[in-house]
Amino acid sequence: MTHALPQPGILAPLPPQARYISFLLREGADPREALRALAAQATGEGLVVGLGADLVARLGASVEGLRQFNGMPGAKVRLPATPAALWLWLRGDDRGELLHRSRKLTALLAPAFDPQRITDTFLHAGGKDLSGYEDGTENPTGDDALAAAVVAPDAGVLAGSSFAAVQRWRHNLPEFDAMTREQQDHGVGRERDSNEELDDAPASAHVKRTAQENFEPEAFVLRRSMPWVEGNEGGLVFVAFGHSFDAFEAQLRRMSGAEDGITDALFRFTTPDTGAYFWCPGVRGGQLDLRPVGL
Structure with missing residues (x-):
């Protein structure tokens, strides 16, 4: 019997436009019929679907390695946990088309799910964060990306699936603008224009905190993050796909x-x-x- 393949949108390049939607499960609702209907929609690059731990439990099932995000024990910063039953990543090149697709999907899921949060995102300056720094510089590619992001073919029933860590980060842009260029570069650990890593960056620099090859074991994830804007505020929807949550948690433990x-x-x-x-x-x-x- 052939094993499942990863959802195509996970490994595909970032789209020009995207929409992230999280859903809560309605009290007392049976999600099975809605999930079966959704299952036929997520076969191409245009939609990625994720199930939360509570939804899996409601189905009377378990997925080895799936758990709730509960922050990070010992963290020196606030790491809010906002669990959801279901998560959709709609990918495309036209915001209007994404709106219409999301309306149809929301109606499809309405018997069992209510939207929790909708965030529209976009590709900025060829793949840069709103700070102007390139995002995901050291993302694995090719077979390395597949190995980092997808459960291996020999892993049994979960083969071809992925685990996604999702955080919406809100930038304090006035605070960032008030920093000197040197402070900005040292905070990231790279020179903004050249994207070259700084040899003299401090230990707190993001690059030094998250260098994936410097963990034991190495902590590679496939980042698929995109900027968001609402009014005059903005930030980054951080998404990391892995064959487990271990690499993401190793990085977050050090970052926090x-x-x-x-x-x-x-x-x-x-x-x-x-x-x-x-x-x-x-x-x-x-x-x-x-x-x-079980479906």
Whole structure:
């Protein structure tokens, strides 16, 4: 029997436009019919689907490795937990088209799910954060990306699936603007224009806090983050796909100061206001493979 393949949108390049929607499960609702209907929609690059731990439990199932995000023990900064039952990442190149697709999906799910949060995002300056720094410089590619982001083919029923850590970070742009260029570069650990890593960056620099090859074991994730804007405020929807949550948690432990008391310099001008974990089923036979949760 062939194993499932990863949802195509996970490994595809970032789209020009996107919309992230999280849903809560209605009290007393049976989600099975809605999930079966959704399963036929997420077979291409345009939609990625993730299930939360509470939803899996409501189905009377379990997914090894799936758990709730509960912050980080010992963290020196605030890491809010905002669990959701279901998460959709709609990908495209036209905001109006994304709106219409999201309305249809919300109606499809309405018998069992209520929207919790909707965030529209976009590709900025070819892949830069709103701070002007390139995001995801050291993302793995090719087979390395597949190994980092997707459960291996020999892993049984979960093969082809992924685990997604999702946080919406809110930038304090006036605080960032008030920093000198040197302070900005040292906070990130790179020179903004050249994207070159700084040899003299302090221990708190983001690059030094999160260098994936410097963990034991190495902590590689596939980042699929995109900027968001609402009015005159903005930030980054951080999304990390992994074959487990272990690599993400290793990085967050170090960033938050839980490991050695040194917090990532990024927290000087940006902080997360959401945090959730999801399991993203693979695709098999032309639809989401929901066999691991009994569907």
